Amino acid sequence: MSVWIGIDLGTQSVRALAVGEDGEVAGAAARPLTSHRDGPRHEQDPEQWWRELAAATREALRDVAPDRVRGVSVAATSGTVLLTDRGGRPLTPALMYDDRRASADRANEAGAAVWERLGYRRMQPTWALPKLLWLFRDAPAGARAAHQSDFVNRRLVGHEVATDLGNALKTGVDLVAERWPEEVLELLPPGALPGVVRPGARLGTVCPEAAGQTGIPAGTPVLAGTTDGCAAQLGAGATRAGSWNSVLGTTLVLKGVTEELIHDPLGVVYSHRAPDGSWLPGGASGTGAGALSRDLPGADLDLLAAEARARYTSHPPAVTYPLVSRGERFPFAAPDAEGFTLGEPADDVERYAAILLGAAFVERLCFDYLDLLGAPVDGEIILTGGATRSAYWTRLRADVLGRPVTLRENAEPALGMAVLAGGDPARMIRTRAVVEPAGPAPREAYSRFVAELERRGWLDPAVAAHARERIAR
Template identity: 30%
Template sequence: MSYIGVDIGTSVIKAALFDDAGEQCALESAPARVVSPHEAWFEQDMEEVLTAVAMVVRGLLKSAAAQTAGPPTLLALTGQGDGVWLVDGAGRAVRPAVSWMDARAAGIADRWQADGMSETVFRRTGGAMFPGCPAPVLAWLDAHEPRVLDWALTAAYCKDVVMQRLTGVRATDTSDAALPFLDPVTRTYATDVLDACGLAHRADLLAPVVEPGPTGVLNDEGAALLGLAVGTPVSAGPFDLPACARGSGVDEPGVGHLIVGTTLACQVVIDELDMSGEPAGLTLPLGRPDRWLRSMPAMVGTAALDWVLALIGRTHDGVDELLAASVPGAHGVRCLPYFSPAGERAPFLESGARARLDGLTVQTTPADVVRAVCEGIAYAARHCFEAAGLSGDVAICGGGVRSKHWLRLFADVLGRPVHVAPSAEVGAYGAVLAGIAATGLDADAGAWATTRAAATTVVGPGADSTRLYAGEYDRYRATVDRARTEWKERQV
């Protein structure tokens, strides 16, 4: 028996093959394209995404491991969350998908924040609204492209569009439905939230919520597209943040999970709902009635590092060398890592948030700038974890963990051990675990977890660096507080 997990990311789409012991034995990836037709707009072509999914699955099936394992028992999907993917009854696009990175609805999100409506919704659902989440995007489309909404059958999420095309199933899971329309207790849509957002008349665009997650089988179109047999079981969800947490074995209250990817996602398992505090982040159901993820997905993670590397003409292959060529504290260069044109959504909501590099001189080296950006991202992670209630160790995954120096830096800034999963594709693995549970397939997931736990690498913090970074973090927080006042004044 074998299982395929597909992670439909914003910039990369990956398919991983897992054997009957839960070990990853093959991987295929393909780039995904995000286009910007206007300033601060970010969109994706659904057919391109579907073609890339087919490419990676077909590539996986040609691998030696797949040839040995035979036909897969399950195809499990996960992918990026938020945004709006408008489709008709056949699951085909009625307009390009609006990405979670999009900022066209920033004015609506700002207005809702100013008049208190966003806080009202947060106290109800535990989800803070930002420009790229479905509610403001749908409100913008309702105002500017109402005929498009009239033509659409579903305002879907990425993985659910792929699921519908492959199986004909129109549905979503509780994690994608959580922001911002889902009641976290009943796991059903909160009609009062739709009313508050002025979207009650568009409620029929929301796909049915299925627990533990949508399942189906490959139809003729899906089978022909992927090169798999008609009738192969397919599952969808959870989306990438909770899928990665599940794949990393994070399920005990207080334990944290960090994804160092395009998004810097900081998550903590909770067993009691708490809608107090500053409205920020998400509250995501975690597969059982007494568990949720308090998720703080900051807008920019590795994208900030991509920007600075492109600026100095270097690549990710040189990150460890650059970090080693500077020192903790980056010779006084400091960074606020808010590089997204949509601002920030966690651990606070500020659409006007912008990045900053301070302390530059003619003696500043490219290595100092890279280290300052990496340190700034790590400080942002600590800020998010404090807001989410972290009390235990942290499991970490994502493209950023390929840098051993950056991994150590995260441990030092967080002041606690970080646990690195034995295989990189924890999102695809988490999707497979969720798919096995949803479809009732016979697999010893408990034994898989034991094996993976034994193979996990633990990186502990260094005492001297932790002390230095504790002081630098306090300085960072004070700078953020001053900057938030400036950002608000600039918007007035």
């Protein structure tokens, strides 16, 4: 049976997955990564990426015959960059996706028209292009820009590689033309940027030196990967227009598929390019399960879920806007937003249920906003992330959405990369369950929640009106 290797190069660890053509995992392994943080500074050692990736793939392939391996692809954190020399050796530490030392002013001044055309309107200081401009101030002649995935892909194939459009988004690539715009090229030294290809394009084959270190057979095709968020979407199987992957863990991330590029006047939705040329719009909220660990430290969440399920035949009486930290990014931009609760929870069960309901309301509001922008939202909704371990929360989300929701057996980014490396998603991605709504959507409670966001000046009145209109449908 053929096997494909997916690698997820994350913030805290690198994970390798060897997946058979029927979706069975033939081998898996993970290795930790360390970070260096100090205020706005967040760096990692690129050489550690390679060492731990090699260790993880060796272990994952320990029981896999070399002649079964058909391809490998790597996902990486979006916006993580470094400078290398011409031979691919690091000249700087890697500036991670949330390093905040750069300013976006120069990038936004030069590329305003491009960013407007691409729908996200403005770059943020943590994006890759502002960080590269900051790094190149003191760079030696001949320095090259490299995304996290570029660095390890070059080690795998033994020569220069193109970067994928997903990781290049925050570096300013023109996703419509699929090339670097002149506005970006004029900001950086000549030859500093790699070429660009779509995710899934062939970059080369594993070279003998890399094979000896990683255990991946020499000659194995190396396919361009994508960002970790897009990889998770591929692993979830949200690849048809109108389908959406809602990832609810510490925070909420929503990604879907559209045939046309979505333009967002608020700039809270931006789109990646899919391997087939369609678009992957989405956004990341500051709300999520992180509010549970903050507001209910040490609580037995399973026990609270059981008590909430027994207590409430429909939705709980109170609702919390569960911001994990100050400021909101999606479905609206409000840097000063703070969490609040409508109602007065009497105990931990009500506090727990109020947080779950609030996260479900934010998820619904995300879909309302995407519908307002013209995105198709009538396809399959696939739920992934840690929140899916709670049957009560999953049922509540289905009720609030008024839609059935799909759960997968495995939807991790490494699986998405195994699919991108050449596996058949129809066979490799398995459905665990489809959860139907148990009752009517809590329309009045949701309407009050939307009205409160509008009253506080965070939610645009037009968005609030559209949400109320969809309630009435």
